[in-house]
Amino acid sequence: MGARQIELRVGWCSETGRRPRNEDYVGVCLGTATQRARQGAVAAIADGVSGAPGGRVAAELAVRGFIDFYLGERQTLGIRRAAAHAAEAINRWIHAQGRTDPERTGMATTLTAVILRDRRAHILHVGDTRLYRLRDGRLTQLTEDHVHSGPDQRHILRRAIGLEDALRADYTAEPLREGDRLVLLTDGVHGVLSSRDLTRLTSSEPTPEAASQEMVAAALSAGSHDNATALIIDVVALPPADQGELADLTAELPILPVPKPGDVVDGYRVGRQLSDGRYSALFLTEPAGKEAPLVLKFPKPTVAEDAVYRLAFVREGWVAARVRSPWLGEVVEVPPGRQTRLYTVMPYYPGQTLAQRLAAPPRVGVAEGVPLAVRLAKAVAALHRAGIIHRDLKPDNVIIDGAGGLRLIDLGVVRLPGMEDFPAEQIPGTPSYMAPELLAGAPGDERTDLYALGVTVYHLFTGAYPYGEVEPFQRPRFGALVPLQQRRPDLPTWLDLSVMKAVAAHPADRHGDVLEFALELEAGAAHPAPRPTRRRSFYDRDPVRFWKLTALVLLVLLILSLVRAG
Known part of the structure; x- marks a missing residue:
């Protein structure tokens, strides 16, 4: 078992434009698959305040410092707190530099960072750089500009990294979907392009690299007087939903x-x-x-x-x-x-259910039945390794293709670790395949699946059930079971013994797990010589004749007692 990790494609473009120097900065850390699973991939964009010294330094420090500090935080903090701690540390350092270093007086920068982990995008934002999401052809702005509202003041920041000693940053979390495209832009791009242009340019190129270059080129052609930077992230694959x-x-x-x-x-x-x-x-x-x-x-x-x-x-x-x-x-x-x-x-799996195969001739023999039983056991073992109990194993829930292929289906009634179970009156299962403890109200475990697997294999070879068919709402008695060889004398003793152990009424008498059962079947098929076994009693070999003879003896004894009494 292995869940997929988040898979991303990234591209960016940054141009100086008409400015004397480029004060934008971009950083991305995808990390290893393990790091992405634990802390996520991190991307950030910053636009240094150009009216003050040190704008470029502030932008680079903000991006690099945020990524380094976030990845260095304890995982137990959670993403939101770890991101906030990282941003606050960078803000304190840049603010202190702007107050103590004459060459960097008033240095400040915007910062928009996104952390992509599992199936969510965690966004930390301050300033007027922007994050957009393109989904199903629609471009949505996910951040809010922190600028003054006056018509001539929209270029003046109300919040920024280093502007104040206490940072006021926005945090949001957005669900991700495969196929999403995330777009981070400085105002040198989004400030001169309309929403329609942004949507068209974001959608027009198949790769992040080409799309980012196209957007920056379009902004400069539209007359942008600022640095122009675009960072684009494509969400290629996501781990399964929880x-x-x-x-x-x-x-x-x-x-x-x-x-x-x-x-x-x-x-x-x-x-x-x-x-x-x-x-x-x-x-x-x-x-x-x-x-x-x-x-x-x-x-x-x-x-x-x-x-x-x-x-x-x-x-x-x-x-x-x-x-x-x-x-x-x-x-x-x-x-x-x-x-x-x-x-x-x-x-769609072409073929038929195992139940359909059993209804048609010829009868299943060892050469066909044992490999099917082993594959079914391995399917159940895959669930058990994940802590999952199937609870409704039976021939109707097995698809075979006639060429050795097999699929165990109907996973809607499984018992999962940590997930709410069905109401007590609606616990699933088919009575003839349910272990005694399951019918008694137990929730089901690996041994109850083993029992159902054993009954399925028994039914595979005989078309019957080891303890007889159980009807719904019936209170079955798990007395002496009918041995496999009594119904199929042509089957080997090793198969009889293995199946009888799997369907034992008491859980402790069954195999340790389904893989032990599978290995036993494989070993028996590979070495079909009969295993040494104790001599079976007359009752085990022919219970009907046993009871007939018992009844006859009792009748004779009764007649003798009556004769003596007379």
């Missing part, structure tokens, strides 16, 4: 009636129906051109409580984004702003 973010994203999505083939939902054309379950319906999309078909999973609004569906939606998206395995189903992220109702988009 549980809270996923819950927020789905909170406003309505649960609507299930669509029909031919309907169009958010640009997806609904095709043939793949399944119609109690809680949800699955449809194949009809893609345009050479696009790959997808699967749309719609919740049914009349079966369960609204909160339960939303909880399942959050779980499925959270797990699919974080747990990577060739044996697990995936979820396709819907482009931001596109989704108008609650549903899940998944890749």
Whole structure:
């Protein structure tokens, strides 16, 4: 398992223009993947106050100092406090220099800094440099200019680094989306270009380098008398959304009636129906051109409580984004702003469910069944390594492609570490595959998944259940189970023993984990010689005949006792 890290592309351009020297400064620190995960990538732009000595020095010190101080702060402070501490330290130093050094009297600078970590942009800003965000073709200004409001005073700063001994900086945090373009500009660019021009120039070039050069060139051509600097950051990839973010994203999505083939939902054309379950319906999309078909999973609004569906939606998206395995189903992220109702988009895996395979001849043999069982165990193990319990393992939730491929699907009912669980009366599971402790009210753990896996493998070879089929609301008794070989005498003893251990009624009698079960199956398939085992009792070998003989003996004893009494 490995979550993706934030991935960025950066480009900038800075020109002196008609000024005698360039007093703008830009700095970016992307860091390593580990640093980006812990502290984020940092970018900043500054415009030194040109009317006072030391403007260039102030701009460079502000950018370089902010980045260095922020990265040197304790992570336990949090981004907002660490950024504030860094900016305050730089402000104190520049303000002190402006008061004590005659060559730098009144030195000051603007500063706009952005810290990009996880899926958020943390912005610290003071002055009239600006930060914009281009999203879906729309350019939005994310900072406010700290200048006087008079028509002839808009170039005079009310706030700046070094202007006062106490810093008054703005802090905001904005959610990020893949495809966002962040644009940091000095007033030598945004002061001479209209909003329409800025939007056009920001959107026109595919790379940050080309776009920044185009914007600076346009500002100078438009008559800018100041230095012109542009810093552009493209958000290429983001780590998966966390549980809270996923819950927020789905909170406003309505649960609507299930669509029909031919309907169009958010640009997806609904095709043939793949399944119609109690809680949800699955449809194949009809893609345009050479696009790959997808699967749309719609919740049914009349079966369960609204909160339960939303909880399942959050779980499925959270797990699919974080747990990577060739044996697990995936979820396709819907482009931001596109989704108008609650549903899940998944890749289409050609093939059939394991349940469909079991309903068709021929019967599953060792050569086919053991590799399927091992791959399914590895899918479950991938979840368990992440602390996730599936809780609904069964043949209906396994897709096979006939060429050895397998996908465990339906991750909406999993139990997650630290996430709110389903209401007690709606804890998921299929009774025939639920371990005794799960039916008794336990929330589920690795051993209950192992039990369900064992029942699935038992059903794979026999079409039956080790303790008999369990109906909903039935209180099953987990007495003597029916051995695998009693239903399939052609199966090897090692397979019988391994499956019987996995489905033991008591958790302590099962394997240590699903990987131990998988390794046992692999070892048995590689060395199929029978394992030495204790002699099975007459009852284990043929319980029906045992009880018939017992009844006959009791009848004979009863007759003898009656004869003696007479």
